[in-house]
Amino acid sequence: MQDLLHDVSIPAGSRRQKRLRRAPVLLPYPFPAPFDYAAPEGMALEPGDIVLVPLNRRQEVGVVWDEGAGDEVPERKLKPVSAVLDAPRMPADLRRFVDWMAAYTLASQGEVLAMALRVNALAAPRPAMGYRLGAPTDATHAAPRMTPQRQRVLESLADGLARPVGELARVAGVSGAVLRAMAEAGMIEAVPLAASPAFALPDPAYPGPVLSPAQAEAAASLRQAVSDRRFSATLLEGVTGSGKTEVYLEAVAACLAQERQALVLLPEIALSAQWLARFEARFGVAPAVWHSDLASRVRRRTWRAVAEGQAPVVVGARSALFLPFTELGLVVVDEEHETAFKQEEGVIYHARDMAVVRARLAEAAVVLVSATPSLETLTNAHAGRYRHLVLPQRHGGAELPRIGLIDLRAHPPPRGRFISPPLEEAVRETLGRGEQAMLFLNRRGYAPLTLCRACGHRMQCTQCTAWLVEHRTRGTLQCHHCGNQEPIPAACPVCGAAHSLTPIGPGVERIVEECTALFPAARLLAMASDTMQGPNAAAAAAHAVAERMVDLIIGTQIVAKGWHFPHLTLVGVVDADLGLAGGDLRASERTMQLLHQVAGRAGRAEHPGRVLLQSFAPEHPVMQALLAGDIEGFMVQEAAARAPGHWPPYGRLAALIVSAETAQAADEAARDLGRAAPHGEGITVLGPAPAPLALLRGRHRRRLLLKTRRDVAVQGLLRAWLAKVAVPRGVRVDVDVDPVSFL
Numbered sequence: 001m002q003d004l005l006h007d008v009s010i011p012a013g014s015r016r017q018k019r020l021r022r023a024p025v026l027l028p029y030p031f032p033a034p035f036d037y038a039a040p041e042g043m044a045l046e047p048g049d050i051v052l053v054p055l056n057r058r059q060e061v062g063v064v065w066d067e068g069a070g071d072e073v074p075e076r077k078l079k080p081v082s083a084v085l086d087a088p089r090m091p092a093d094l095r096r097f098v099d100w101m102a103a104y105t106l107a108s109q110g111e112v113l114a115m116a117l118r119v120n121a122l123a124a125p126r127p128a129m130g131y132r133l134g135a136p137t138d139a140t141h142a143a144p145r146m147t148p149q150r151q152r153v154l155e156s157l158a159d160g161l162a163r164p165v166g167e168l169a170r171v172a173g174v175s176g177a178v179l180r181a182m183a184e185a186g187m188i189e190a191v192p193l194a195a196s197p198a199f200a201l202p203d204p205a206y207p208g209p210v211l212s213p214a215q216a217e218a219a220a221s222l223r224q225a226v227s228d229r230r231f232s233a234t235l236l237e238g239v240t241g242s243g244k245t246e247v248y249l250e251a252v253a254a255c256l257a258q259e260r261q262a263l264v265l266l267p268e269i270a271l272s273a274q275w276l277a278r279f280e281a282r283f284g285v286a287p288a289v290w291h292s293d294l295a296s297r298v299r300r301r302t303w304r305a306v307a308e309g310q311a312p313v314v315v316g317a318r319s320a321l322f323l324p325f326t327e328l329g330l331v332v333v334d335e336e337h338e339t340a341f342k343q344e345e346g347v348i349y350h351a352r353d354m355a356v357v358r359a360r361l362a363e364a365a366v367v368l369v370s371a372t373p374s375l376e377t378l379t380n381a382h383a384g385r386y387r388h389l390v391l392p393q394r395h396g397g398a399e400l401p402r403i404g405l406i407d408l409r410a411h412p413p414p415r416g417r418f419i420s421p422p423l424e425e426a427v428r429e430t431l432g433r434g435e436q437a438m439l440f441l442n443r444r445g446y447a448p449l450t451l452c453r454a455c456g457h458r459m460q461c462t463q464c465t466a467w468l469v470e471h472r473t474r475g476t477l478q479c480h481h482c483g484n485q486e487p488i489p490a491a492c493p494v495c496g497a498a499h500s501l502t503p504i505g506p507g508v509e510r511i512v513e514e515c516t517a518l519f520p521a522a523r524l525l526a527m528a529s530d531t532m533q534g535p536n537a538a539a540a541a542a543h544a545v546a547e548r549m550v551d552l553i554i555g556t557q558i559v560a561k562g563w564h565f566p567h568l569t570l571v572g573v574v575d576a577d578l579g580l581a582g583g584d585l586r587a588s589e590r591t592m593q594l595l596h597q598v599a600g601r602a603g604r605a606e607h608p609g610r611v612l613l614q615s616f617a618p619e620h621p622v623m624q625a626l627l628a629g630d631i632e633g634f635m636v637q638e639a640a641a642r643a644p645g646h647w648p649p650y651g652r653l654a655a656l657i658v659s660a661e662t663a664q665a666a667d668e669a670a671r672d673l674g675r676a677a678p679h680g681e682g683i684t685v686l687g688p689a690p691a692p693l694a695l696l697r698g699r700h701r702r703r704l705l706l707k708t709r710r711d712v713a714v715q716g717l718l719r720a721w722l723a724k725v726a727v728p729r730g731v732r733v734d735v736d737v738d739p740v741s742f743l
């Protein structure tokens with residue numbers, strides 16, 4: 001490693017003749033660059049060291065960086081570094097990643113660093129006793145008695161990690177005596193926490209499934225990419241159920257065999273339960289898991305384990321990109337087309353794109369996986385920038401589901417209902433055969449709009465440009481943008497008419513209500529992100545479906561993702577047109593991807609699946625592409641629509657979002673920015689215009705959109721642009737490079 005800390009001698013004439021060294025230290029706050037500190041004599045510092053430094057009379061944790069801002073504070077004015085913390089050094093490739101990301105997103109280096117230090121990893125874990133699951137018992141012995149209490153303890157330990165005694169007792173709601181009795185019965189085992197290795201080593205030689213020829217070929221190609229030990233990017237495309245997961249787990253095995261680390265990014269950690277079971281089936285142990293809801297103890301331990309090379313595989317949400325891997329060999333982005341990979345708050349970035357960068361800086365292989373790759377990724381594959389592997393068939397001869405359209409103009413549901421007669425009939429038939437059905441509606445709550453029948457007033461959020469959504473089970477009206485909620489009023493707040501408020505349109509709760517009336521004997525399961533929180537709830541639901549404790553599943557987009565439900569043979573989409581309404585750049589592409597993914601839940605095992613899309617626009621290209629099973633043709637059309645106007649991926653976009661307390665302040669700042677907008681060949685600026693969410697959390701919002709040709713670097717333009725405009729206090733300008741949301 002290049003030691004960039006430079007010796008600086010104190011100017012002649014100084015009374016102290018000692019040589020001081022400058023140490024640039026980056027702090028996890030929105031400072032644009034590192035500050036210089038002095039390295040006290042005897043303190044050896046290297047880039048990556050995690051240190052304590054004084055800042056405004058406080059001690060802050062920072063990281064010794066490679067280069068400072070270059071401003072010449074005289075050495076004698078530098079404050080000394082207080083201490084080097086006993087924590088693993090931040091690796092050079094992660095530091096370069098922080099630099100790269102800051103430059104690309106226009107966030108400050110410090111803000112990006114904050115994402116890599118968002119863990120109190122610095123206190124070394126204290127040795128203490130804990131329990132973990134006992135080794136499997138000898139089958140000839142009688143199984144120990146099972147009680148609900150014991151069951152809860154086993155569930156709390158299901159991740160295979162050891163938990164401290166006190167915490168386990170609290171989480172499982174049992175006494176210490178219960179735990180001791182279970183330990184005596186061999187169900188759990190006491191271990192010293194510090195001594196137990198954080199994560200068991202997955203065994204790459206553990207037998208995997210026998211791959212089909214097409215799978216084997218793809219797997220061999222990925223294994224080779226990992227063995228090459230240099231950067232490469234591969235798109236692994238394959239219809240739902242074609243075995244993409246099994247194939248990329250082979251790449252993980254290759255990475256493990258080289259004793260390097262693998263990172264798998266999933267768009268929604270809630271669906272990881274089934275994924276984790278798959279991983280365990282493949283490798284015999286659980287991987288490390290990383291997401292924002294981890295308990296701080298687990299977080300600390302995982303972070304350390306990654307930094308010490310003790311966590312060979314991490315599966316995580318986008319924030320896992322910032323873990324201090326010592327030897328990253330492989331990054332997998334599963335469901336790469338998912339917009340959930342875009343972080344919309346704080347540092348705005350796309351985790352799929354950043355995963356490619358992270359891999360490049362680590363000289364690792366990256367694999368992007370999808371049944372319906374984004375146009376961005378497809379274009380990179382077609383241009384030869386990414387390798388392209390395709391699995392054309394479902395595994396084991398399972399057929400892709402048959403897709404049918406129900407024209408709602410010809411087959412309207414009865415008044416006040418949302419399930420058309422043909423869909424009702426199809427559900428009835430499916431349930432009659434003892435198979436499972438699923439109804440999909442991508443809208444939480446009971447009704448998206450509440451209207452007064454007497455005066456026409458619509459219930460709206462006071463803080464946002466949004467209707468309030470009725471959540472009947474909770475008795476509230478809620479704003480899905482700011483989270484504000486209020487009880488459902490008995491009378492119209494404007495005209496005072498009693499019992500005049502009427503729900504308009506369906507949310508998933510309303511479909512549950514309708515199904516309860518239509519199929520009274522069916523066992524229903526509602527799955528929505530607000531009613532099913534955390535991986536455990538999702539796991540329990542998946543288990544209930546797999547064990548056929550459920551006949552009819554009704555859910556929001558949470559049911560679309562990755563699940564493998566072998567007995568599910570019918571999927572009904574209540575409102576297939578829903579995603580087309582917003583009309584942004586990618587509305588069609590996204591709708592196609594989502595509907596294709598939901599459809600892919602049907603018929604994954606021996607029974608063929610069937611999908612029915614309810615639509616008012618059956619002639620729409622999205623519906624026709626799904627009907628014909630011609631995703632490829634659809635994407636060709638999409639490409640043809642975007643290329644001439646230089647829309648992404650044939651051009652670049654960056655948005656400026658101006659927000660302020662008052663509409664006037666927002667307008668003024670937006671106007672100033674508009675006047676200072678860059679111009680030139682291949683550069684267009686759209687706006688300023690009120691954002692579709694013109695009011696969000698009480699702030700007034702305006703947008704400007706910079707569109708350039710692909711060969712124009714937008715970062716330089718943006719920096720020069722922003723530097724020209726003095727934004728008053730209280731006005732914020734957020735920069736969104738490569739925007740996905742246009743709200």
Ligand code: ADP
Pocket residue numbers: 209210211212215238239240241242243244245246247395564
């Ligand atoms: P995808 O990720 O493409 O949707 P999966 O990897 O989830 O597909 O595979 C679908 C199902 O088929 C899973 O239950 C998986 O375990 C099974 N499967 C895929 N390939 C094989 C194989 N070669 N042998 C046995 N089972 C397989």
Ligand code: ZN
Pocket residue numbers: 461462463464466479480481482483484697
């Ligand atoms: Zn609101």
